[in-house]
Amino acid sequence: MKFQQIDQYAAHLASDKRASVYGGTKSGYDARLRALTTSYTAPDHLRKLAGNIKQHTIENLDTYLPQVEAKLQSNGVQVHWAGDADEACAHVLRIMRARAATKIVKAKTMVSEEIGLAPYLEKEGIECLETDLGEFIIQIDHDHPSHIVKPIIHKNRREIATSFEKNGLGAYNDDPQVITLRARQFLRHKYLEANVGISGANFVSAESGRLVLVTNEGNSRFSIAATKVHIALVGIEKIVPKDRDLEIFLNLLARSATGQQLTSYTEFIRGPKSTTQPDGPEEMHVIFVDNGRTDVLADECRPILRCIRCSACLNVCPIYRQASGHAYRAVYPGPVGAVLSPLLAGKRFSEMADLPKASTLCGACNEVCPVNIPIPDLLLRLRDRGKKEKSEAAAAATPPMGGFAILASSPLLWKTALKAGVLAPLVPPSVMPAAGKTWVTTRGLPEWRGGKFRQWMKNRKKS
Amino acid sequence: MARRQIPPMDEKPKEILIHSNLSSMSTSRDNILSRVNAALKPLETRAAYPEYSDSVALTPALNSDLGLWENFCERVKLVHGTPISGGATALATWLREQKLTHGYCDPALIEQFQDAMDSSITLETSFDRTRVDDYQFGITRATAAIAETGSLVLSDTDTSSRLAALAPWVHIAVLNRAQIYPSVAAAIANLPDDPNIIWCTGPSRTADVEGILIEGVHGPGVQVALLMD
Ligand code: SF4
Numbered sequence: 001m002k003f004q005q006i007d008q009y010a011a012h013l014a015s016d017k018r019a020s021v022y023g024g025t026k027s028g029y030d031a032r033l034r035a036l037t038t039s040y041t042a043p044d045h046l047r048k049l050a051g052n053i054k055q056h057t058i059e060n061l062d063t064y065l066p067q068v069e070a071k072l073q074s075n076g077v078q079v080h081w082a083g084d085a086d087e088a089c090a091h092v093l094r095i096m097r098a099r100a101a102t103k104i105v106k107a108k109t110m111v112s113e114e115i116g117l118a119p120y121l122e123k124e125g126i127e128c129l130e131t132d133l134g135e136f137i138i139q140i141d142h143d144h145p146s147h148i149v150k151p152i153i154h155k156n157r158r159e160i161a162t163s164f165e166k167n168g169l170g171a172y173n174d175d176p177q178v179i180t181l182r183a184r185q186f187l188r189h190k191y192l193e194a195n196v197g198i199s200g201a202n203f204v205s206a207e208s209g210r211l212v213l214v215t216n217e218g219n220s221r222f223s224i225a226a227t228k229v230h231i232a233l234v235g236i237e238k239i240v241p242k243d244r245d246l247e248i249f250l251n252l253l254a255r256s257a258t259g260q261q262l263t264s265y266t267e268f269i270r271g272p273k274s275t276t277q278p279d280g281p282e283e284m285h286v287i288f289v290d291n292g293r294t295d296v297l298a299d300e301c302r303p304i305l306r307c308i309r310c311s312a313c314l315n316v317c318p319i320y321r322q323a324s325g326h327a328y329r330a331v332y333p334g335p336v337g338a339v340l341s342p343l344l345a346g347k348r349f350s351e352m353a354d355l356p357k358a359s360t361l362c363g364a365c366n367e368v369c370p371v372n373i374p375i376p377d378l379l380l381r382l383r384d385r386g387k388k389e390k391s392e393a394a395a396a397a398t399p400p401m402g403g404f405a406i407l408a409s410s411p412l413l414w415k416t417a418l419k420a421g422v423l424a425p426l427v428p429p430s431v432m433p434a435a436g437k438t439w440v441t442t443r444g445l446p447e448w449r450g451g452k453f454r455q456w457m458k459n460r461k462k463s
Numbered sequence: 464m465a466r467r468q469i470p471p472m473d474e475k476p477k478e479i480l481i482h483s484n485l486s487s488m489s490t491s492r493d494n495i496l497s498r499v500n501a502a503l504k505p506l507e508t509r510a511a512y513p514e515y516s517d518s519v520a521l522t523p524a525l526n527s528d529l530g531l532w533e534n535f536c537e538r539v540k541l542v543h544g545t546p547i548s549g550g551a552t553a554l555a556t557w558l559r560e561q562k563l564t565h566g567y568c569d570p571a572l573i574e575q576f577q578d579a580m581d582s583s584i585t586l587e588t589s590f591d592r593t594r595v596d597d598y599q600f601g602i603t604r605a606t607a608a609i610a611e612t613g614s615l616v617l618s619d620t621d622t623s624s625r626l627a628a629l630a631p632w633v634h635i636a637v638l639n640r641a642q643i644y645p646s647v648a649a650a651i652a653n654l655p656d657d658p659n660i661i662w663c664t665g666p667s668r669t670a671d672v673e674g675i676l677i678e679g680v681h682g683p684g685v686q687v688a689l690l691m692d
Contacts, residue, residue, distance in 0.1 A: 020673075027674040039522045049515055056510040061499050069492075075658070081492040133680060134671035150671060157673050176672040180680055187681065188630065192592055210654070218629060218667035218682025224659075225625035226592070236495065241512060247648045251520045261522065261542075262612050262647075264668050265682070268660040278590075279625035280659065290495045298502035 004396050006358045010323035017154050021146070021324045024153035025315040031259030032312065036370075039255065050248050051372035054306035057206075057239055058297065064206045064239045065288070071209030072286055075271040080287045085115035088289045092117060092198070092231060093124055095285060099229065101126075101195035105187075107213070107220035108132040109200025110148060110309060111233040111289050113331045114344075117198075128198075129190055131219035133183050140167045146325030146333060149257050149311040154324055188222070197223030197281065201234045202308065203249055204286075207242045211286070213267040214253055221265055230272070230281035236288050237297075237305040249308060252370035256310035292344035301378045304339045306371040313365035313375060319358045328355060335365035339378045342386075353386030353394035418454070517648045522611060531610045531643040532690055539613030539688055542665030543678060548690040551579035554635065557687075558584055558600070563633060566600035569623040572637060576602060590627040600633035606655060608638055608688060611646045614664040615688055618657040625659070634683040636663070639692045 003011075036043050057064060069079050082088035088111075096102070104121065106112060106128055118128040118139070130139040134151035138144065141163050145151030152160070161174035169182050191197075199220045201211040211232055213220050224230045240249060254260040273280035296305055314320045314334030325333035330341035330352065338359060342352035356379040359365075365375040386394030407413050503509070525534040536546040547553050554576070558564075568576050568586040577586060590598065603623055607616035615636045622628050628636070644650045654660060667682030678684050 024674055028670075040520065046520060049513055049519065052510065052513040056512045059503060059506060059509040062496070062503050065496060065499060081495050083491050083494055087491060131681065132671075133669050137671070150674070152671055160672060176675045176677050179672055180669060180677040184680055188595060191681075192595060208654075216668050216670075217680035219680070221625075221629055221661060222681045225629055236499070243651055243654060244517065244648070247517075247651050248515075248520050251522075251647065258670070260664075262614060262662065262664045264542075264663065264665050266614075266662040266664070268654060269658065271658040273625075274619040274658050277619040277622070277625060277659070279592075280619070288495070290498070294495060294498035294502055297499060302502075 004354055004357060005329070005393065006319070006323050006327045006354065009327035013322075013324055013327070016156065017324060018322065020154050020156050022321050024147070024150055025317075025321050028259050029315060032255060032257075032315070033259075035255040035259045035261065036252075036368075039251075039261070046248065047252060047370045047372050050252055050370055051303075051306055053240065053245050053248070054308075054371050055303060057241055058237055058302060058305045061236065061239070061297065064241065065236060068204055068206040068209060068239055069288075071206065072271075075209045076284070077209070077271050078283070078285045080285060082115075082287055082289045082291070084291050088115045088233065088287055088291065089117055089120040091285075091287050092233075093121065093126070095229065095231060096121075096126055096196065099195065101229070103190075103194040104128040104196045104198055105131050105191050105194040105219075105223040105227065106135075106198040107200070107215065107223055108135050108151070109198070109233050110331060111200055111235050111291075112198065113145065114291060115233075115289065117233070129187075129194070131187055131191070131223060132215075132217060133180060133219075136183060136187065137163065140164075144326065145331075147311060147314060148309050148332070148334075148336075154326070187219070191222045191226035194223070194227050196229040196231060197227040198231045198233065199223065201232050201238055201286075202253065203240050203246060204234060204238050205241075205243050205246065206239050209270060210243065211267075211269045212246060212250070213269065214250065214263045214265070215267070216258070216260075216264045218265055221267060224267075224269070224281055225279045228281055229283045229285070230269075231285045231287065232269075233287050233289055236290055236293050237307075253308055253310055256308075256312040256368065256370040292346050295346055296340070296343045299343060301339060301343060301381060303373050304336065304343070304375075304378060306373055307336050307340070308371055309336075310370055312368040312370065316364040316368050318360055318362065318364075323358070328358070330355075335359060335375045335379075336373075339375060339382060342382060350386065350389050350391035351393055353382070353389065353391035354396060356380075356382035356386065357394065415454075517652070521646055521648065525610055525645060530640070531645060532640050534610040534645075535608055535613060535643055535688070537613075538610060539665070542613050543686075544613055544615075544665045545685055545687045546690070547687055550689070550691045551576050554602075554687075554689055555579040555581070555584065561633070563599045565598065566602065566631060566633070567598050567624070567627040568602040569604055569627075569637075571623065572602060572604065590624045590630075592626060595626070595630050598627065598631040600635060601627035601629075601631045602635045602637060602689075603628045605636035605638040605642065605688070606657075606660070607650065607653075608643045609645075609647060609650045609662065610643055612662075612664055614650075614662040615686070616650065617661045617663060618655055619659045620655065620657050629682050632679060632683060633685040633687065634663075635687040635689050637689050637691055640690065 080091045121128045130136045147153040157174040165172045202214045203212040320334040338355040345352045361376045570588040604621040606618040606621045666678045666686045669680045
């Protein structure tokens with residue numbers, strides 16, 4: 001019997017990586033919780049409200065998408081649509097080519113990871129430099145982000161210092177302050193040389209067409225102060241109906257992501273720079289990206305499209321903490337990724353159908369989600385789909401349930417099994433049936449408690 | 464991540480799909496919108512837009528014994544911002560304490576500030592991007608401030624140079640009492656008619672390396688709010 005891929009990855013994860021990830025998810029946890037629970041009299045009401053606003057939006061995208069498009073155009077923004085990853089990348093390339101532009105500075109956007117933008121452009125001879133500190137380190141290391149908010153959660157300062165040294169960014173020094181200053185010094189000249197700044201958007205208001213960017217480092221500010229063209233890659237689900245809704249989402253996003261009331265910078269971008277302003281883009285483009293989202297919208301799991309990418313569910317997930325983000329084999333890790341990645345994979349769903357099983361269904365992800373996504377419920381639906389579609393990935397390491405059915409339907413056999421179960425930990429894995437062997441290799445068996453309840457009931461009746 | 468080609472929902476005649484740039488662009492738009500329509504069509508009801516009051520996300524009330532500036536100061540310190548009251552003279556003293564001698568100043572403010580500074584401090588009224596590292600500080604006007612969060616509001620209309628407010632280690636945003644909003648909700652309800660509004664809540668920061676907080680990544684390491692009245 002095969003292992004679940006995520007278990008296999010976790011089993012081979014180096015212990016310092018596991019420690020980094022585990023520490024990273026726990027650090028700031030108290031601050032995040034405090035910020036959410038002590039700021040408001042009814043925090044639960046607030047996240048349900050946020051969830052309802054987003055649910056309303058995605059269920060009315062047929063109205064909001066044309067509305068936001070018209071608004072953006074009247075604000076002087078050029079709007080493009082991309083059905084898939086290739087088309088999105090091609091739009092960027094076309095804009096670059098038309099201006100004979102060769103250098104991009106890019107702020108953090110998950111969509112760009114999803115569509116593989118940087119490698120695509122590099123093949124075309126265009127420099128596409130990451131400017132978020134974490135993403136920059138990922139880029140010089142040829143690595144992949146393993147967390148949505150903290151892309152290098154899996155790295156420690158010694159690894160970073162080593163790769164800075166290798167890349168000519170100064171002699172080895174693992175002081176985070178020094179690392180940050182060196183990146184500051186290197187990147188500020190890159191912004192000023194670049195032709196185009198690329199960003200994502202955390203929210204887009206259908207009412208005003210304002211794009212809202214939420215950042216801490218100031219890199220997206222810098223790229224749209226130094227360059228002449230701004231391109232924003234936006235997933236079609238990023239819309240909120242009105243400007244006033246932003247108050248709720250801004251409050252929830254920063255608290256859930258980093259425990260801040262607001263992030264250092266909240267940018268409301270409505271179009272090219274004003275005519276009196278010396279710095280900034282004269283041209284602005286928004287590329288609306290589908291890349292599988294309309295398939296998700298058609299699915300009963302559509303509430304996952306409410307996600308505002310805060311990473312709170314990653315930070316609380318016992319599986320994520322042990323396995324790390326790379327174990328999820330996709331751009332979106334953790335509980336949100338376990339739902340979203342198989343759905344975004346479209347026809348290749350079954351290859352990713354094991355991910356919904358990477359959960360203990362403890363419900364922690366739902367409890368912290370600022371838009372109240374019922375993640376465990378969605379995971380169960382996807383498990384069911386994986387089974388129906390006979391996904392091999394999903395079936396890995398799943399003990400056949402046939403034996404259980406026989407036991408469960410005969411009271412006598414059941415009782416005997418309960419009693420005999422106490423012997424289970426004594427069975428050496430080598431003589432176990434295949435399914436059992438795979439199970440215990442990556443997990444410890446709990447102490448057997450079978451039959452105790454029945455015993456207790458019997459005694460209770462007697463007294 | 465896999466690249467994918469999703470077939471359009473309603474089959475259009477093949478030749479429409481192979482076309483010049485322009486019509487393929489509009490085809491993508493139409494395809495996406497028709498997939499959205501098809502996805503939503505089976506829904507019997509659509510979730511309604513929920514009603515809610517403007518104060519729903521208001522955080523602990525401001526101290527009503529204090530003015531908005533004093534409340535702002537309390538909150539701005541929580542996010543490691545630097546509030547200074549006392550206008551140009553107070554700023555000149557602070558700059559000398561910090562040993563800052565050379566910076567940028569919004570041309571509209573230069574008269575007010577030049578007088579207060581002695582000859583040890585030089586102010587330039589244009590920001591030369593080829594000498595980005597020469598400016599130790601930048602002085603520009605704030606559009607507003609938010610007491611609830613300790614945020615400064617900047618905009619294209621009031622910021623004389625985006626780069627000057629961003630690239631130097633110290634940014635000084637100049638404001639008056641009347642410009643302070645009590646809450647985020649009030650600031651959003653009054654978003655100015657401007658293509659680029661930025662709320663600055665404390666200095667630029669990161670915690671990417673081992674979760675350790677470092678201030679001054681790409682933007683200012685010191686964010687000053689200077690009260691003029
Ligand atoms: S699913 Fe919820 S908790 Fe997880 S990243 Fe998205 S919004 Fe945050």
